[in-house]
Amino acid sequence: MKSLTINHLSKTYFDPYAAKHVTAVQDVSLDVPEGEFVAIVGPSGCGKTTILNMIAGFLPASGGDIIVDSRKVSGPGPDRGVVFQSHALFPWKTVLENVAFGPKMRGVGLKEREEIARDYLALAGLSHAAERYPNELSGGMQQRVGVVRALANEPAVLLMDEPFASVDAQTRMTLQEELTRIWQARRPTILFITHDVPEAVFLANRVVVLSKGRVLEEVEIDLPRPRSWDAMMDDERFKTLSARVLQLVRAA
Ligand SMILES: Nc1ncnc2c1ncn2[C@@H]1O[C@H](COP(=O)(O)OP(=O)(O)O)[C@@H](O)[C@H]1O
Ligand SMILES: [Mg+2]
Numbered sequence: 001m002k003s004l005t006i007n008h009l010s011k012t013y014f015d016p017y018a019a020k021h022v023t024a025v026q027d028v029s030l031d032v033p034e035g036e037f038v039a040i041v042g043p044s045g046c047g048k049t050t051i052l053n054m055i056a057g058f059l060p061a062s063g064g065d066i067i068v069d070s071r072k073v074s075g076p077g078p079d080r081g082v083v084f085q086s087h088a089l090f091p092w093k094t095v096l097e098n099v100a101f102g103p104k105m106r107g108v109g110l111k112e113r114e115e116i117a118r119d120y121l122a123l124a125g126l127s128h129a130a131e132r133y134p135n136e137l138s139g140g141m142q143q144r145v146g147v148v149r150a151l152a153n154e155p156a157v158l159l160m161d162e163p164f165a166s167v168d169a170q171t172r173m174t175l176q177e178e179l180t181r182i183w184q185a186r187r188p189t190i191l192f193i194t195h196d197v198p199e200a201v202f203l204a205n206r207v208v209v210l211s212k213g214r215v216l217e218e219v220e221i222d223l224p225r226p227r228s229w230d231a232m233m234d235d236e237r238f239k240t241l242s243a244r245v246l247q248l249v250r251a252a
Pocket of ligand 2: 049
């Protein structure tokens with residue numbers, strides 16, 4: 001099953017400056033069923049990145065467990081694709097080579113991995129950029145390539161940590177619309193982390209509000225798809241849900 005389950009996850013850091021332990025994540029349980037799009041939203045410092053890094057296997061948990069694709073997570077692995085705020089593309093590789101890199105690491109032959117890469121690039125409307133190098137692309141396009149690269153690896157779960165936070169507002173809206181379209185077309189399992197409430201509500205099927213390392217509440221987002229910002233901005237249900245989540249985040 002390409003699903004993610006977190007049971008009673010916690011993380012305690014040692015803060016050398018205060019010379020004491022700080023609990024960043026406390027007893028977080030969460031389920032992202034196969035093909036679902038779940039967003040975690042919460043103010044800066046509430047533990048979002050810590051959770052993502054534990055799921056990615058970059059950071060050991062202090063307690064609880066993480067199950068991806070029916071297996072317990074004990075370190076990084078290709079079953080989890082990660083997209084960060086900064087794209088981290090290989091500057092010496094073309095867009096096509098960047099996107100084909102994951103399949104290459106999995107031992108997929110040249111012809112097949114280029115087919116996979118071209119397929120995902122086409123899906124994201126990036127075919128024209130296949131032979132270009134990252135530094136020839138705008139920031140927004142680099143970030144799109146980063147998303148496509150993670151998808152092309154066909155991970156069980158896609159983990160996204162504020163992937164659109166550093167692009168301008170208009171580009172961000174386009175990227176959000178693209179991501180929902182791609183999600184609808186391919187139905188990857190996504191856990192998306194953001195401090196941006198409208199972004200979380202626009203993208204997800206369910207929004208988990210995090211407060212001081214704990215789950216405060218989960219809100220079902222029963223908005224129709226496909227979703228576009230043009231339609232959303234006049235949608236009463238979108239406004240109500242956003243206001244509800246915003247209220248929770250502000251109380252957090
Ligand atoms: N390596 C670390 N050592 C000590 N404390 C940390 C470390 N990383 C994060 N923290 C603390 O853990 C809390 C959660 O941080 P983080 O997960 O980055 O939150 P978010 O991504 O929601 O902004 C914060 O109080 C932060 O200061
Ligand atoms: Mg963070």
